Amino acid sequence: MGEVECVVSARSRGIRLTVKPSGAVRLSYPALVGRRRALAFLDAKAEWVAATQRRMAERRETIPHITRQEVERLRAEAARTLPPLAYALAERFGFEVGRVTVRAARTKWGSCSARNDISLSLFLAALPRHLQEFVIIHELCHTVHHNHSAAFHALVDRCLGGRERELEGELKRCRIPIVAEA
Numbered sequence: 001m002g003e004v005e006c007v008v009s010a011r012s013r014g015i016r017l018t019v020k021p022s023g024a025v026r027l028s029y030p031a032l033v034g035r036r037r038a039l040a041f042l043d044a045k046a047e048w049v050a051a052t053q054r055r056m057a058e059r060r061e062t063i064p065h066i067t068r069q070e071v072e073r074l075r076a077e078a079a080r081t082l083p084p085l086a087y088a089l090a091e092r093f094g095f096e097v098g099r100v101t102v103r104a105a106r107t108k109w110g111s112c113s114a115r116n117d118i119s120l121s122l123f124l125a126a127l128p129r130h131l132q133e134f135v136i137i138h139e140l141c142h143t144v145h146h147n148h149s150a151a152f153h154a155l156v157d158r159c160l161g162g163r164e165r166e167l168e169g170e171l172k173r174c175r176i177p178i179v180a181e182a
């Protein structure tokens, strides 16, 4: 399982074992639990760790890798194109959006805050335009429904001319690339 990062955490309630996408293992536990019990827990989970690391390795092979330079190029392109696109779509569909910012988010394409500020992943700039619009419209609809209720999806679907499920499926097949360490 390689090296294990051990963290004594005041906040965690129990022992938490995680395998990162890189395959690195992290074990965090409250001080009360103590190192010995935490390590015994890790031992008991060795098989799970190995299986998860294998799964992560397989996934890494199917995820595109890009260089830091390419990330910087995407970041610049995203900053230049995504906020104007979001404001244009907001205007077209009549949404009141706050600030639109671009971040280096790796786990989601976009998010919408309680104050209706939208944050978009710079990796969105690598996707085709219709998927960029899909993600942005999804987030814009969150300015009206701050949840994933049926009413929310009905609104998204209406804005997309009945193509929500189709586009959702297409987006699911897109992976946020891994940044290759130089």
Ligand SMILES: [Zn+2]
Binding pocket: 138, 142, 147, 148
């Ligand atoms: Zn959402």
